[in-house]
Amino acid sequence: MTTQQGFLAAVSAALGRTAPLEAPGARSGRSLEPGGTAAGPGREILARAFADCSREIGAAVVETTRAGLPGALRSAVASAGPGPVVVANDPLLGGLGPAEALLAGREVRVWGGGSPREELVGFAARAAAGLAVATMALAESATVLLLGGGSSVSLLPESVLFVVPSSRIRPRLTEGMEFLSRLGALPAAVHFVSGPSATSDIELIRVVGVHGPVHVTHIVVGDM
Amino acid sequence: MGIKTSNLGLRRRMRESLSDAFMRSSIANAQDRINPMRADCCAELDRYEQWRELAAGIRAHTLENLDFYLGQFAGNARRAGSVVHFARDGREAAAVARTVFLQKKARRGVKSKSMVTEEIGLNEALEEIGVQILETDLGEYLLQIDGRDKPSHIVIPALHKNRERIREVLAGQTGYTGDSAPESMTRHVRQILRKAFLEADVGVTGCNFAVASSGSVALLTNEGNGRFVSGIPETLITFVGMERVVPELGDLDALCSLLPRSAVGARSTIYMTLTTGPQGAADVDGPGEHHIVLVDNGRSAVLGSRFRDVLRCIRCGACMLVCPAYRHVGGRGYGVLYPGPLGLALVPAMTGYAESGDLAGICSLCGACNDVCPVKIPLYELILEHRRAMAEDARRTGRVERLAFGQYGRILGNPGLYAAATRWARLANAAPRIGPLGAWSRSRELPRIPGERFRDWFARRRKEGRMD
Numbered sequence: 253m254t255t256q257q258g259f260l261a262a263v264s265a266a267l268g269r270t271a272p273l274e275a276p277g278a279r280s281g282r283s284l285e286p287g288g289t290a291a292g293p294g295r296e297i298l299a300r301a302f303a304d305c306s307r308e309i310g311a312a313v314v315e316t317t318r319a320g321l322p323g324a325l326r327s328a329v330a331s332a333g334p335g336p337v338v339v340a341n342d343p344l345l346g347g348l349g350p351a352e353a354l355l356a357g358r359e360v361r362v363w364g365g366g367s368p369r370e371e372l373v374g375f376a377a378r379a380a381a382g383l384a385v386a387t388m389a390l391a392e393s394a395t396v397l398l399l400g401g402g403s404s405v406s407l408l409p410e411s412v413l414f415v416v417p418s419s420r421i422r423p424r425l426t427e428g429m430e431f432l433s434r435l436g437a438l439p440a441a442v443h444f445v446s447g448p449s450a451t452s453d454i455e456l457i458r459v460v461g462v463h464g465p466v467h468v469t470h471i472v473v474g475d476m
Numbered sequence: 477m478g479i480k481t482s483n484l485g486l487r488r489r490m491r492e493s494l495s496d497a498f499m500r501s502s503i504a505n506a507q508d509r510i511n512p513m514r515a516d517c518c519a520e521l522d523r524y525e526q527w528r529e530l531a532a533g534i535r536a537h538t539l540e541n542l543d544f545y546l547g548q549f550a551g552n553a554r555r556a557g558s559v560v561h562f563a564r565d566g567r568e569a570a571a572v573a574r575t576v577f578l579q580k581k582a583r584r585g586v587k588s589k590s591m592v593t594e595e596i597g598l599n600e601a602l603e604e605i606g607v608q609i610l611e612t613d614l615g616e617y618l619l620q621i622d623g624r625d626k627p628s629h630i631v632i633p634a635l636h637k638n639r640e641r642i643r644e645v646l647a648g649q650t651g652y653t654g655d656s657a658p659e660s661m662t663r664h665v666r667q668i669l670r671k672a673f674l675e676a677d678v679g680v681t682g683c684n685f686a687v688a689s690s691g692s693v694a695l696l697t698n699e700g701n702g703r704f705v706s707g708i709p710e711t712l713i714t715f716v717g718m719e720r721v722v723p724e725l726g727d728l729d730a731l732c733s734l735l736p737r738s739a740v741g742a743r744s745t746i747y748m749t750l751t752t753g754p755q756g757a758a759d760v761d762g763p764g765e766h767h768i769v770l771v772d773n774g775r776s777a778v779l780g781s782r783f784r785d786v787l788r789c790i791r792c793g794a795c796m797l798v799c800p801a802y803r804h805v806g807g808r809g810y811g812v813l814y815p816g817p818l819g820l821a822l823v824p825a826m827t828g829y830a831e832s833g834d835l836a837g838i839c840s841l842c843g844a845c846n847d848v849c850p851v852k853i854p855l856y857e858l859i860l861e862h863r864r865a866m867a868e869d870a871r872r873t874g875r876v877e878r879l880a881f882g883q884y885g886r887i888l889g890n891p892g893l894y895a896a897a898t899r900w901a902r903l904a905n906a907a908p909r910i911g912p913l914g915a916w917s918r919s920r921e922l923p924r925i926p927g928e929r930f931r932d933w934f935a936r937r938r939k940e941g942r943m944d
Binding site: 253254255256258259260262263264265266267268269272273274275276277279280281282283284305309341363364373374377392393395400401402403404407424425426428429430432433437438439440441442443444445446447448449450451452453454455456457459461462463464465 | 502505506509510523526527530533537540541542543544545546547550556560561562563564568571572612613614615618632633634635637638639642658659661662663665666669670673674690692698699700701703704706707708718723724725726727728729730732733740743744745746747748749750751752753754755756758759760761762763770772776777779780
C-alpha cells in the first residue's frame with residue numbers, strides 16, 4: 253500500500269520538485285469584488301426572492317409571523333397526511349413549547365434525546381412529516397443550510413417542513429460559505445438543501461421525489 | 477469497469493453508435509434542451525465571465541500546489557477523525573475498500589454515482605469477495621440491473637434507454653408490474669432503494685470537492701442518494717480523485733455556483749453535503765467511521781505533462797452537450813469512461829496513445845467546448861496537441877493518409893492532371909449514396925459540385941466578349 257510520503261513524492265516530482273511545498277504559492281483574487289451596495293439588499297427583497305425561487309424549484313411557501321408560526325406548522329403538518337412527525341432538535345422549535353403539545357394528536361419524536369441512532373432513523377423512516385429549521389437560507393437558489401439538528405429529519409419523511417426566519421435569509425452561496433468559514437471546526441455533516449429531491453434520468457423527464465422528500469414547504473417567518 | 481468500457485475497435489464502435497437511432501435522437505434532444513437552459517442560467521448569473529475566470533484560477537492554483545494541498549487536506553481530515561488512505565492505482569484503491577468491508581464483516585454496500593470508482597473497477601472488486609454493492613443514482617441503478625450496461629453521459633448516464641426498455645428491465649429484474657410512466661417507475665425504484673439504504677452496512681461515494689483547509693468532502697446530488705449513502709450506513713468510504721482538492725471553503729462558492737449551471741442549467745444542485753470526519757461527541761449526525769481514499773491512477777502523469785490543464789475539470793459534462801461529434805457518437809461510442817472533448821483530452825494523457833490514441837480523431841476542432849467550459853480548460857488546444865504528438869511519432873503516420881496526400885500533391889502539381897480531375901469531379905454528384913456516404917448523408921446534405929468550372933466559365937465569358 254502506498255504511504256502518504258510516497259504518494260506526495262510522485263505529485264511533487266510531476267510538478268518538478270524534489271519534496272512537497274512547505275507553503276502554497278501566492279494566490280491572485282480569491283473572490284469577486286462585491287457588487288451592488290455595501291449594505292446589500294434589504295430583508296424584504298431577500299424574503300421575496302427566496303419565496304419566488306422556492307416556488308420555481310417546486311417547494312411550497314407559507315408566509316407567516318412569529319405569532320402565527322404554531323398555527324402554520326399545525327396546518328402544514330396536517331396537509332402532509334396522517335402519521336408520526338419527527339422534529340429536529342433546535343432551540344427555535346424548543347421555544348414553541350413541547351413538540352407533543354404543539355402537534356397534539358400526533359405521534360411525535362424530537363431527534364436526539366439520548367435515543368440510539370438506529371431507533372431514531374427507524375422512526376424518521378416511518379414518519380409522514382419532518383420538521384427542521386434553517387440555520388441560514390440563500391435567496392438566489394432557495395437553499396436551506398442545515399447544521400446539526402438531525403439530518404434524517406429532513407431526508408427520510410415524504411413531506412418536510414423547513415422553518416425559515418426571514419432574518420436568516422442571505423443573498424447567495426457566497427454568504428453561506430463565508431458563514432461556514434467563520435465557524436472554525438465544522439460539524440460532521442452540513443447540508444445545503446434546495447427543494448424536493450428530483451431526477452431527470454428517464455428520457456430527461458423531471459420527476460419530483462426520488463430518494464429524498466417528495467414535498468417540501470418553506471415556512472418563512474417575517475418578523476423572526 | 478475500468479477506464480476502457482469497450483474492447484471493440486474505433487470503427488466498430490462508431491458503426492454501432494451511428495446505427496442506434498434512439499440513442500442518437502436522445503442525445504440530440506438532450507443537447508437541444510439543456511444547452512439553452514445552461515446558456516440562460518449562466519447569463520442570469522451576474523458577472524458570469526468573471527466567475528469563470530475565478531473558477532479557472534482556483535483550479536489552476538490548486539494544481540500548481542497540489543502536493544501542498546493534498547498534504548494539508550490529509551492532515552485536516554485526520555484531525556477531524558477520518559482515516560486517510562493513499563492509492564497509487566486502481567488496484568490499491570479497490571483493495572482499501574475490500575479491507576474495510578472484510579474488517580466490518582459487511583455484505584451490503586450502497587454507492588452514489590461516482591466516476592472515480594468506475595475508473596478503478598470498484599464494483600467488480602467488491603463482488604469478487606461476495607459483497608453486494610448497489611448503485612443508487614436512478615440512472616446508474618437502471619444500467620446496473622440491465623446487465624451492467626455502460627453509461628452514455630457522465631451526468632445523465634442512462635440517456636440512451638427509452639422508457640419502454642426501462643419498464644422491461646424493471647419487470648424482468650425487480651418484478652415491476654406498473655406502466656412505463658417515468659413517475660411510476662421512479663416510485664418503484666424509490667421503494668427498492670429505500671430498503672437498501674436502511675439495510676446497508678457501508679456507504680461508498682465519490683467526491684466533487686475535497687477542502688484542504690477543513691478536511692471536508694463535498695458531494696452534490698439531486699436525487700438525495702448522496703445524503704443517504706453518506707449519512708445512513710454506519711461506515712462511509714469516500715473516494716477522491718486526487719485533483720478534486722480545493723484550498724478553502726470559500727472556493728466552493730465559485731465552483732458550486734458554476735457546476736450545476738454548466739451541467740444542467742440549474743442554479744444549484746438540490747443537495748450538497750459537506751462531510752467532515754465521522755460523528756463526534758457534539759454531533760447528532762454523521763457516519764460512525766469515515767475512510768477517505770485519495771486516488772492517483774495516472775493523474776500524476778497527467779499533472780507532469782503538457783496536458784495538466786485538463787485536471788482542472790469539475791465533471792459538469794457541458795463540453796459533451798455542445799459537441800457535434802458527441803451528438804452522433806453518443807457516450808458509449810467513445811469506448812472509455814469519459815466521453816466527449818473531456819475524454820479526448822484526458823484519457824490519452826492518462827493511458828498513453830497505444831491504448832486510446834484513436835480517440836483524438838473524434839473531433840472536428842470546432843472549439844465549442846472551450847467556450848462553455850466553466851474552468852476554461854483549453855480542450856481544443858489539448859486535443860490538437862495530442863494529434864500533433866501522435867503525428868510526430870513517424871510510425872503512426874498512416875500509409876493510407878500518405879498515399880492520399882501523395883496523390884493529391886501529384887494532381888495539384890501537374891496542370892494536365894488537375895484539369896482532367898476538375899473536369900470530371902462533377903460526376904461525383906450522380907454517384908449513389910452507398911457505404912459510409914449513405915449513413916453520412918441521411919442527416920446532412922452532401923455539397924454539390926457545380927456543373928461548370930470557374931476556368932470554363934471564365935473562358936466562355938471571354939469568348940463571348942463580356943469581360944467588363
